[in-house]
Amino acid sequence: MIKVFYDDRQHVQHNQSFSPSAGKPAKVVADWYNHNLPIAIEPVIPLTQEEIALAHNPDYVNGVLSLRISNGFGNKMQEVADSLYWTNGSITSAARYAVTHQTQTVSPTSGFHHASYDSGGGFCTFNGLMIAAQILKQEGLLTNTGRIGILDLDQHYGNGTDDIISELSLDYVSHYTIGGGMLSHRSGEAFLEKLPQIFKEYFSDVDLLLYQAGADSCIDDPLGGTFTQGEMRIRDRKIFELCKEYRLPVAWNLAGGYQTPFDNVLALHRATLEEHLRVFEGISVNTGVEESYMSSPGLAFDWI
Numbered sequence: 592m593i594k595v596f597y598d599d600r601q602h603v604q605h606n607q608s609f610s611p612s613a614g615k616p617a618k619v620v621a622d623w624y625n626h627n628l629p630i631a632i633e634p635v636i637p638l639t640q641e642e643i644a645l646a647h648n649p650d651y652v653n654g655v656l657s658l659r660i661s662n663g664f665g666n667k668m669q670e671v672a673d674s675l676y677w678t679n680g681s682i683t684s685a686a687r688y689a690v691t692h693q694t695q696t697v698s699p700t701s702g703f704h705h706a707s708y709d710s711g712g713g714f715c716t717f718n719g720l721m722i723a724a725q726i727l728k729q730e731g732l733l734t735n736t737g738r739i740g741i742l743d744l745d746q747h748y749g750n751g752t753d754d755i756i757s758e759l760s761l762d763y764v765s766h767y768t769i770g771g772g773m774l775s776h777r778s779g780e781a782f783l784e785k786l787p788q789i790f791k792e793y794f795s796d797v798d799l800l801l802y803q804a805g806a807d808s809c810i811d812d813p814l815g816g817t818f819t820q821g822e823m824r825i826r827d828r829k830i831f832e833l834c835k836e837y838r839l840p841v842a843w844n845l846a847g848g849y850q851t852p853f854d855n856v857l858a859l860h861r862a863t864l865e866e867h868l869r870v871f872e873g874i875s876v877n878t879g880v881e882e883s884y885m886s887s888p889g890l891a892f893d894w895i
Contacts, residue, residue, distance in 0.1 A: 592631040593867060595620065595697045596685040601635065601677035603670050611853060613664065613671060615845060616678075616699045622857045628864055629874070630697075635684045637676040638726075642683075643717050645725035646755050648709035655716060663702060663711030675717055678702065682719040682801070683726050685842040690732050690799040695834070695871050697864070698844040704749035704768070704803060708758040713747070719844075720801050721755045724764055733763070733798040740797035740839075742789075743768035744826065745805030745846040746815035767793045769808070769817070779810070779818035783825055790833045800834060800841040806859040807847025814849045820859075827863045831870035843867075 597620050603613035623630050644652045654660030656675070658667045678700045685698040703720045705713030724739045733739055741764060743749040748770035756764050767789060769782070794800055807815035809823050818826060834841045843863070848856035868874040 592629050593695070593697060593864065593872070594633045594685075594688060595623075595630045595699060596633045596635050596681045596688070597699055598635040598637075598677050598681070600637070601674055601681050601700060603668075603674050605668075605670065611848070611856070613674065613702070615701055615848070615856075616681075618853070619699045619845060619857060619860050622861055623864060626861060628861070628868065628876075629872070630864075633684070633688065633696075635677055635681045637680040638683060638722065639676075642726055643675070643679060643722055645729065646708070646718055646721040646759070647706070651709045651711075652717070655711070661711075663706060663714050663716035671716075679717050679719040679722050682842065682844050683723040685844070686723040686727055686799060686801060687730075687732065689840040689842040690727060693838075693840050695831075695840065695867065696842045697867070698842060699860075701845045701847065703751075703844070704743055704745060704846070705747070705751045707751040707754035712751075715751060718751050718755055720749075720803065721752055721764070723801065723842075724761075727799070728763060735798045736796045738763050738765060738797045740764075740794040740800045741766045741768075741803070742794065742800060742830070743803045743805070743846075744808055744830075745769075745803055746808045746812070746817060747805075747847070749803075765793045765797055779808075779822040779826075782817070783822060783829060786826075786829050786833060790837060794839065795837060797839065800839045802830060802834075802841055802843040803846045804843050804860070804863045805846035805848075806856050807849060809850070809859055811855065812848065812850050815847060823859055824862045824866060827866040828870060831867055835870055 602617035682698040685696040705715035706718040749768035865876040
């Protein structure tokens with residue numbers, strides 16, 4: 592069973608935003624249950640304001656949570672503010688469990704990588720990736736090399752992550768982000784061929800990998816567009832295979848995804864979970880399109 596760190600309080604029922612991410616957690620978990628995927632819901636420990644401030648300006652944190660400063664969605668809704676303790680708690684809880692048990696976990700959350708040290712934006716309020724890294728470092732859980740990796744495959748540049756690393760002079764975080772302009776619409780295949788080298792260069796010496804499995808990297812997304820649907824599945828499978836090869840515990844989360852109907856986004860997130868099942872649990876899910884992935888020209892990977 593895959594451990595999924597979810598609490599209803601990380602889900603926002605109503606939000607004034609173009610982005611669906613605040614309301615995504617419950618829909619994704621329901622979709623996984625509806626497709627009979629073997630998941631086990633684990634408890635989330637909500638973060639405190641002080642813990643969130645380990646990666647952000649305390650005045651900014653207080654301002655958002657007290658509704659004096661707009662959140663990353665550009666509004667000051669109480670429901671969104673209340674959820675932030677839980678969304679960031681979800682990725683932190685998943686990361687803590689993964690590194691302490693040397694395993695793989697899931698946090699069904701989005702909205703992290705555009706949040707910088709003292710501001711939010713791009714539908715991101717607090718940077719849960721960096722908050723989790725700071726908490727694990729503070730708790731002494733990175734016991735081998737003392738390093739943590741962040742692989743950000745949202746289509747857009749993880750500017751907030753880089754800003755926090757720079758602002759706090761953090762030398763223990765290895766961050767790779769494909770960014771908005773680093774890949775053309777035709778270069779998904781070339782990127783997939785580079786993945787082994789990326790892991791060797793960035794993540795061979797980390798104690799834990801945080802993997803942001805962006806759905807907006809799909810070529811069908813109105814705000815993204817690099818990987819075909821087949822390449823998206825190959826992307827996730829190859830990343831999990833490399834984690835297995837390097838014996839890396841991994842906690843992954845959702846990111847992006849603006850297609851309509853929303854079922855298209857759910858299908859991409861479901862594919863990530865299915866590839867997790869295939870690689871780590873030995874469970875092969877019949878997608879009905881496997882042969883087309885395996886026959887993609889130029890993609891000579893070993894398949895499990």
